[in-house]
Amino acid sequence: MKNVGTAPQAAGAPSNPPGSGVVPLHADGRTRREVARLLLEQGPVSAASVAEVLGLSPTAVRRHIDALVADGEATSREAPRRGQRGRGRPAKLFLLTEPGRARFGHAYDDLAVAALRFLAEQGGEEAVRAFAQRRVDALVDRHRAAVVAQGGPADRAKALAAALTREGYAASSRHVGAGEQLCQHHCPVAHVAAEFPQFCETETAAFADLLGTHVQRLATIARGDAACTTHVPVTVGDTQQAHPVTGAGHSPRPEAGRTARTPDGGKPA
Structure with a gap:
């Protein structure tokens, strides 16, 4: 980006006076x-x-x-x-x-976390999970018809990425190895999900149901990763039936002999 005003000052020259209109x-x-x-x-x-x-x-x-x-x-x-x-x-x-x-920030995240803490105190973990489930169900239902109309998991992953982008997740899908990697480069609820992993868990399970195959969450913004990355297998044996993911840390294990990696080549957190 170019400076506004005159050419750069020589070394030792006085700084631009107030009101000069020159922005270093x-x-x-x-x-x-x-x-x-x-x-x-x-x-x-x-x-x-x-x-x-x-x-x-x-x-x-x-x-x-x-x-x-x-x-x-x-x-x-x-x-x-x-x-x-x-x-x-x-x-x-x-x-x-x-x-x-x-760009100046909101108090919305703090308010949401406080509300969910209160919900957890009153109704326990299952109350938080039910709230997270209702939220993701509403999101998925808005795009279910367009996604399931696609042929297989790979095409569905691309349609899901487009749907998530419309919802503000800046998502993309690309072919990697034996499957698709669905990447969400923005997460509107990352601050909340960092304390309440039920949001990530219900979202992952919803993706599995929508795509018609089990999926594996490799990385999340809530855990400090650069993007939320979900592996979607597209091999013949993986396209028969959806296997929802439940519970923290209970995602399907990577294929034998392979180490799950994020898009930049690093191991997931």
Whole structure:
């Protein structure tokens, strides 16, 4: 990303004075976050107002706002009309979108964990499992028809990956060895699942039922892995009947003589 303003300063030259509009390269990310913070706290707000608060030029601020808009983290609306409008483009005000607000974090995860702890205290582990099961059933039912319409586990895994992506899991499926590896690169409930593994267990069992074969969870974001990775066997002997996975640590063992590995070649946690 290029600097805004003049060429880089020579060694020993004084730093850019406040209000110069020059944003050093190393400060780019920090400045964009400050721009986003003002859109969060004061939006809808004009680029000129943000520039005045931060002591930057409107051009520099617009560059950051344009980047936030391009990433879907900010949006604009026309400023309210006051009096007779003159020539030129209507003034724009900017504010963050929901994805933009998410960069500042939510208390939702903490609230969910607290609620599940209370549920566990009142109804025990089975109450948490029942809640997790209802959640995954609702997710699966929305896409069951589209997934089971596919021919076999490999095609179903690809359809499931597409369905999970639509649900916000950023999923993909690729052929590896004797099967497919279904990878979920994002998990909306990872923070909760780290304390309540029932969420991962019920999800794995639901995948087995939906794909029509036993599956093996190799890695999870909740355990600190880079992605949630599920091995889906596609050999002839593995396509006859689904074998749901139940209980923590009770996934089917890897094929004899083979070590389960994650997509990057490492052993699962």
